[in-house]
Structures are given as structure tokens and as C-alpha cells.
Amino acid sequence: MTEPRWVPDPGADTRIARFAAFAGERRGLRFPGYAELHRWSVEQLGDFWQAVWDFFDVRSATPPGPALAEPEMPHAKWFPGAQLNYTEHALRDRRPESVAILDVREAAEPVEYTWGDLRRQVAALADTLRRNGVGRDDRVVGYLPNIAEAVVAFLATASLGAVWSSCGQDYAVPAAVARFGQLEPVALITADGYRFAGADRSRAAEAQRLREQLPTVRLAISVPRLGSGVPGMLPWADAVAGEPEFAAEPVAFDHPLWVVFSSGTTGVPKGIVHGHGGVLLEQLKTSGLHFGLGEGDTFFWFTTPSWMMWNSQAGGLLTGARIVCYDGSPTSLWELAARCEVTVLGTSPGFLLSCVKEGAKLPALPSLRCVGVTGSALPASTAEWLADRLGPRVQIASTSGGTDVVTGFVGAAPTLPVYAGEISGPCLGVAADAYDPAGRSLVGEVGELVITEPMPSMPLRFWHDPGDVRFREAYFSTYPGVWRQGDWATHTERGTFVLHGRSDSTLNRHGVRMGSADIYDAVEPLPEIAEALVLGVEEPDGGYWMPLFVTLSPGTELDDGLRSRLVAAIRAHASPRHVPDEIVAAPGIPHTRTGKKLEVPLKRIMQGAEPSAVADPAAVDDPALIDWYAGVAAARAAALAKETA
Incomplete structure (x- = not known):
């Protein structure tokens, strides 16, 4: 997107413009735009x-x-x-x-x-x-x-x-x-x-x-x-x-x-x-x-x-x-x-x-x-x-x-x-x-x-x-x-910012850091998906597992066709590197009481941590979901152990 969706009215009487004039007059300065005002605000904090x-x-x-x-x-x-x-x-x-x-x-x-x-x-x-x-x-x-x-x-x-x-x-x-x-x-x-x-x-x-x-x-x-x-x-x-x-x-x-x-x-x-x-x-x-x-x-x-x-x-x-x-x-x-x-x-x-x-x-x-x-x-x-x-x-x-x-x-x-x-x-x-x-x-x-x-x-x-x-x-x-x-x-080069999610729940494939928000942006707009959660799990053998959990809209089934559409959306809106290793239908996505997805605790559970050690049920909107994700972690651990036996 190269064109802005909203542009300010240069003639509008805004309080921020009045502040810029007020601050500039007192100090013999002029701020032609926001960039100049911001630069002064951080270079001359006092x-x-x-x-x-x-x-x-x-x-x-x-x-x-x-x-x-x-x-x-x-x-x-x-x-x-x-x-x-x-x-x-x-x-x-x-x-x-x-x-x-x-x-x-x-x-x-x-x-x-x-x-x-x-x-x-x-x-x-x-x-x-x-x-x-x-x-x-x-x-x-x-x-x-x-x-x-x-x-x-x-x-x-x-x-x-x-x-x-x-x-x-x-x-x-x-x-x-x-x-x-x-x-x-x-x-x-x-x-x-x-x-x-x-x-x-x-x-x-x-x-x-x-x-x-x-x-x-x-x-x-x-x-x-x-x-x-x-x-x-x-x-x-x-x-x-x-x-x-x-x-x-x-x-x-x-x-x-x-x-x-x-x-x-x-x-x-x-x-x-x-x-x-x-x-x-x-x-x-x-x-x-x-x-x-x-x-x-x-x-x-x-x-x-x-x-x-x-x-x-x-x-x-x-x-x-x-x-x-x-x-x-x-x-x-x-x-x-x-x-x-x-x-x-x-x-x-x-x-x-x-x-x-x-x-x-x-x-x-x-x-x-x-x-x-x-x-x-x-x-x-x-x-x-x-x-x-x-x-x-x-x-x-x-x-x-x-x-x-x-x-x-x-x-x-x-x-x-x-x-x-x-x-x-x-x-x-x-x-x-x-x-x-x-x-x-x-x-x-x-x-x-x-x-x-x-x-x-x-x-x-x-x-x-x-x-x-x-x-x-x-x-x-x-x-x-x-x-x-x-x-x-x-x-960005034009001075804007793009946020990609929490860095303590980093997705890091082959040394390339990625944000979970980039994947959510791709899949959550699809009508079949109510909500999604992606985890990047470093495993003991040096492996890296990146599952995508999806909560489906009523009447929707996670079949091969939907999996293909999800992969295509991620490739188109993020990159091929963002495509998960596995897509799993989940009964729900747990959140903090203020609505943030529990990415870090669930990642640690997938790495073998006891749920009680990493997630306080009183701070989670649906504590029962923690047990479901712990079950997924146990099943994967058992499968990996069987492979290496």
C-alpha cells in the first residue's frame, strides 16, 4: 500500500498544530511538520x-x-x-x-x-x-x-x-x-x-x-x-x-x-x-x-x-x-x-x-x-x-x-x-x-x-x-x-511502524525472525477461521516445530481444502517461510484477562513444562483449554520418543 487511506487537512485547527506554534514561538523554532516536531521532542526532551x-x-x-x-x-x-x-x-x-x-x-x-x-x-x-x-x-x-x-x-x-x-x-x-x-x-x-x-x-x-x-x-x-x-x-x-x-x-x-x-x-x-x-x-x-x-x-x-x-x-x-x-x-x-x-x-x-x-x-x-x-x-x-x-x-x-x-x-x-x-x-x-x-x-x-x-x-x-x-x-x-x-x-523508510507480535514468543526459522501477527493477519480474515494461534517451539534434539492452531467457525471442518487455502493465504500475505509445519483444529484459544493470546506459556508447555508452572489458571479466560494444549504436547512428546526409540 503506497497511498495513505487517510490524510490530514493541512488547514485544520488542531491542538497539536497550536502546540507546535506555541513551543516554536517560545524557542525561536519552526516545525513545518510532525517529523520536525517529533525530532525536537526527543532531542530536546527537557x-x-x-x-x-x-x-x-x-x-x-x-x-x-x-x-x-x-x-x-x-x-x-x-x-x-x-x-x-x-x-x-x-x-x-x-x-x-x-x-x-x-x-x-x-x-x-x-x-x-x-x-x-x-x-x-x-x-x-x-x-x-x-x-x-x-x-x-x-x-x-x-x-x-x-x-x-x-x-x-x-x-x-x-x-x-x-x-x-x-x-x-x-x-x-x-x-x-x-x-x-x-x-x-x-x-x-x-x-x-x-x-x-x-x-x-x-x-x-x-x-x-x-x-x-x-x-x-x-x-x-x-x-x-x-x-x-x-x-x-x-x-x-x-x-x-x-x-x-x-x-x-x-x-x-x-x-x-x-x-x-x-x-x-x-x-x-x-x-x-x-x-x-x-x-x-x-x-x-x-x-x-x-x-x-x-x-x-x-x-x-x-x-x-x-x-x-x-x-x-x-x-x-x-x-x-x-x-x-x-x-x-x-x-x-x-x-x-x-x-x-x-x-x-x-x-x-x-x-x-x-x-x-x-x-x-x-x-x-x-x-x-x-x-x-x-x-x-x-x-x-x-x-x-x-x-x-x-x-x-x-x-x-x-x-x-x-x-x-x-x-x-x-x-x-x-x-x-x-x-x-x-x-x-x-x-x-x-x-x-x-x-x-x-x-x-x-x-x-x-x-x-x-x-x-x-x-x-x-x-x-x-x-x-x-x-x-x-x-x-x-x-x-x-x-x-x-x-x-x-x-x-x-x-519503515517513511517513518511508520509495523508491529509483528511479542518478541518473547519469537518465530525463528533457520535464523530468520518472524512475527506471529503476520500469520494472524493472513488467516484470521478467512470466514472459516474464528481465531488462530501459532507457536515456534525449539525442541531438545535441535529441531523446530511451528504448529498453527485454528478455532473454526460453526459448521466448518478442517479438511484438506481448508488447509490448502490457509497455506495459500499465508504464502500470499506473509511468505513461504511463514507456512506452519502443521495445522491443528483447536477447541479454543486461551487469553489473558485483558485479551492477549497465551503464546509464551503455551510454547513452554509444548517444550515440556508443567502447565501449573507456566500458566496461572486464575489469570486465563478459559483455564480448561490449558489442559487440551498440554494433551497435544504430551502426544507430540510420545510420538517423538517413539521415533527415536
Whole structure:
């Protein structure tokens, strides 16, 4: 694809263009385009982040000091004198009567929370927490659906200088305890359940068990989403009663804001700690400049509080945009976007691919100007399908980042063209590159996605990680002083990026590295295939086995004809080298709770590891599937042993 599917309007009045003019005027510089602005943003990091601070009028109770006082990773020092608070910036200078949050349930009309409602409830809940002994550095956890009360709880917690963490109620109690138990929380905020796909999912009993297994909890608050709440807990209405004055506790730039957790499929979930100031600046940049959000916009990302995109959606409030909290099934996503007059909608490649296969009819979406896509690589064919239906007015903003930094590394911007199957470029302030094993920069070839300069939202640390041992091992053990994300990426000649999947689940045939996403892009658009999983398995005798597991659409059989079509699609859309050794019909593909395929644990099972040692069932959406794949591994091991006997 040589022609872009979407091109920016050079005369459009975008916030990113206003920022470029603002930053350039102050420094006697001129930025003709995005490339020049990005180059300056990574070559003059301190100046760039100071410009973000000034442009968005970030306020500190004390002189903030230099923007970048110490640039060395992994612990760069940003604005060392600052005293600020995330919640203060989210709620300040808002019109009380304007809508801040639309809270939506399945088969129900949206409930509006004005900025006045939000500010009052945040102040009241903070007062309740404070009167129950919750203060700076204490941990408050939320076992909640994606509802407005979750946002209120987060903002109230942050306003006190306490530390927030959350997960969705699709997590079983052991999985929630594996996360929250590490934090020793003093307060738990939960709901009695949620409605999904037309059915009520009561979680009252699970919420009670969770409280029992968190012995440090002194205060438990219940949101009555389905009925009257959870017995024995303080009702939400009582927790947010009264009208105390709103106040936010000033904290240091690097004071902990929240702890987000890794998927935890291969061990104890890692608690990743981020700071008030770093998240504030990063979300202002992403929401305000890359997505162009502001007053009058409606921001809706289909997510759960278990995924960092929930944190990103909450960040939309920093720009004055209203956000949509929705805890139901994605089947009505497009209709919901139309009803709520969404301007920026976020979803996943998996959802879009299901729309392609079902031949989904999109409603009129006159307010929509951008569709954000993240979670995995977006196939070019899916991007083309969506672009054809949305037309040239709507930008498809494919993004890749991570829970590690609660933001994107590479993504889109209102001033960058969009090419189907590619990510438009590196995000502002992100020195993204692709490295070969020797640490040399690559262009036009697959390499490790790396970040060569610090970002303010990089983790402060991992929870319970003395000496930063696990933290350094996770990101800095491959290239000292350079962040390795663990994704395969191609940095193209025109400056775009193509993501190929996780590098720790590498496909490496005859020394040639390949990405699993290239194979998924080829086979998953076929109507016969519901989903696919490919593994590259190094075997003890020096052999290499690359099976492709496919989940079939109803009424489909994996016969020789379908196998031939799959091979032909892989040859045509990837290469002959990508053709698997074997194609196997599978009853399903297991995922993490945030929707990522379990490539690494299943690879290790195929290499002989015990399933219990590499995959925590509580962190998997369908644990029974692990046993099926273990059976495949055992059968192959037996066959190989018979061959060599």
C-alpha cells in the first residue's frame, strides 16, 4: 500500500498544530511538520516536556525545578521540586453544568454525571476515606466494572495522596487476591455485579470472599449495580453523601498514583507503580495532542478496569472531554457510539475483525472523527474494511504501547497520514527505534522495539522489588541503558511502524525472525477461521516445530481444502517461510484477562513444562483449554520418543 487511506487537512485547527506554534514561538523554532516536531521532542526532551507543562498550564504548589534534572534511565528525574495532584488537574476550571461522564448499562439510557456532580462525589468520598483513616501512601483497591463510580473512587483516592489499583469483576477472587493482596490495602470499593450480554452477573458473594481474603481492609464500600449492594459493606450512597469542600493534597511529581498489574499468566502479577506527575503529563500529551480531545468531545474506549486503557480513558477528563463508562457487551458498540455522539472511539483489532466476518452494518456516526485501535496489530485488510465504511473523514488511529508506561510508544496524530496496516509514527517525546541483537538501529527490517530516551510515565518501580532487580531485568537487561519493550517491530523508510507480535514468543526459522501477527493477519480474515494461534517451539534434539492452531467457525471442518487455502493465504500475505509445519483444529484459544493470546506459556508447555508452572489458571479466560494444549504436547512428546526409540 503506497497511498495513505487517510490524510490530514493541512488547514485544520488542531491542538497539536497550536502546540507546535506555541513551543516554536517560545524557542525561536519552526516545525513545518510532525517529523520536525517529533525530532525536537526527543532531542530536546527537557524543553519538550516543559512546553507540554506550560501549554496545558500544569500547576505546582512549589517551584517545579528543571523539567529533566537527571536523564539516565531507568530512573530519570523529572520536575524534582514540583508539588501537584492529578485529581486537582482533572477537576479544575470546569463548568459545573457540563457533562463529564456518561454512565451506560446494557439496555438502558446513559446516566449523566456533570462536572459539578463529579467534583461533589469525589470530595464526599475522599472525606469518607479520610474519616476512616485513609491517607497518603495508603492503598485503596477497586473490584469494579467500568462504571462512573470507579472513576470517582480513583479520583478521590488520588486526591488524598493514597494509591489506587483496580481490576474488573470478570476476575475470579484468587486472581484479584493475587494482585490486591500484594498491596495490603486499607479500603476496598466493589460492586454487587454487572450486566453483560443480556444477563445479570452477580458478584456479591465474590466481593464478600475478596474482603475476607484481604485482612488489611478496614473499610469496604459497595456500589449497588444490580440490587441493594453487598451486605455488611458501607453503601455507596452513604459514602458519597454530604457536600464537603473539594481539596487535593499536593504531592511530589513522582509520588505513587496507582499500581497497574501485568497479566500474571506466568507467575505472580507484577505491580507497576506510576507517579502523579508522569501520568499527568503523558495523558495530557496523548489525550490532548495525539487524540486532540477537549471540551465538546466525547471519548469512549471499550475496556475494563483491569486494562491500562481504562486508566487512559480516565485521562480524557484532564482535557475537559466527557468520557463514556460502559460495562456491557461490545455487540452494541457502534450503536452506543452513535447514541452518545462519540467523537473518539477506542476498540481492538479482534472486535473489528469480528465485525468484518459478521458483515456488520455501521450506523450513521456524524460525530465520530477518530477510531483508536490497540491491544494487538491491526491487519491491513481490517483497516481497509473499516476505512471503506467510515469514509475519508474518520481517522483510524492504530497505536501500540503498554501497561508498563500506561500510554503508547507509537501511534497516530491529527497531522500524520494513515497507511493501512501501519502505525503512523512514534509518539511525541518517545524515542522509538528497532534494534538488531547487537543494538544497531534497523530500518525496513524486523527488530526489537526499543525506547532510547526516558519518558515521564516510565515506572517508578515494581511493587515489592528490592533493588529494582525484576524491574531492570524486565526492560534493561538486553540493551543496557535502553528500554526493550519485548515487541517485534519494523521501522519503515517513511517513518511508520509495523508491529509483528511479542518478541518473547519469537518465530525463528533457520535464523530468520518472524512475527506471529503476520500469520494472524493472513488467516484470521478467512470466514472459516474464528481465531488462530501459532507457536515456534525449539525442541531438545535441535529441531523446530511451528504448529498453527485454528478455532473454526460453526459448521466448518478442517479438511484438506481448508488447509490448502490457509497455506495459500499465508504464502500470499506473509511468505513461504511463514507456512506452519502443521495445522491443528483447536477447541479454543486461551487469553489473558485483558485479551492477549497465551503464546509464551503455551510454547513452554509444548517444550515440556508443567502447565501449573507456566500458566496461572486464575489469570486465563478459559483455564480448561490449558489442559487440551498440554494433551497435544504430551502426544507430540510420545510420538517423538517413539521415533527415536
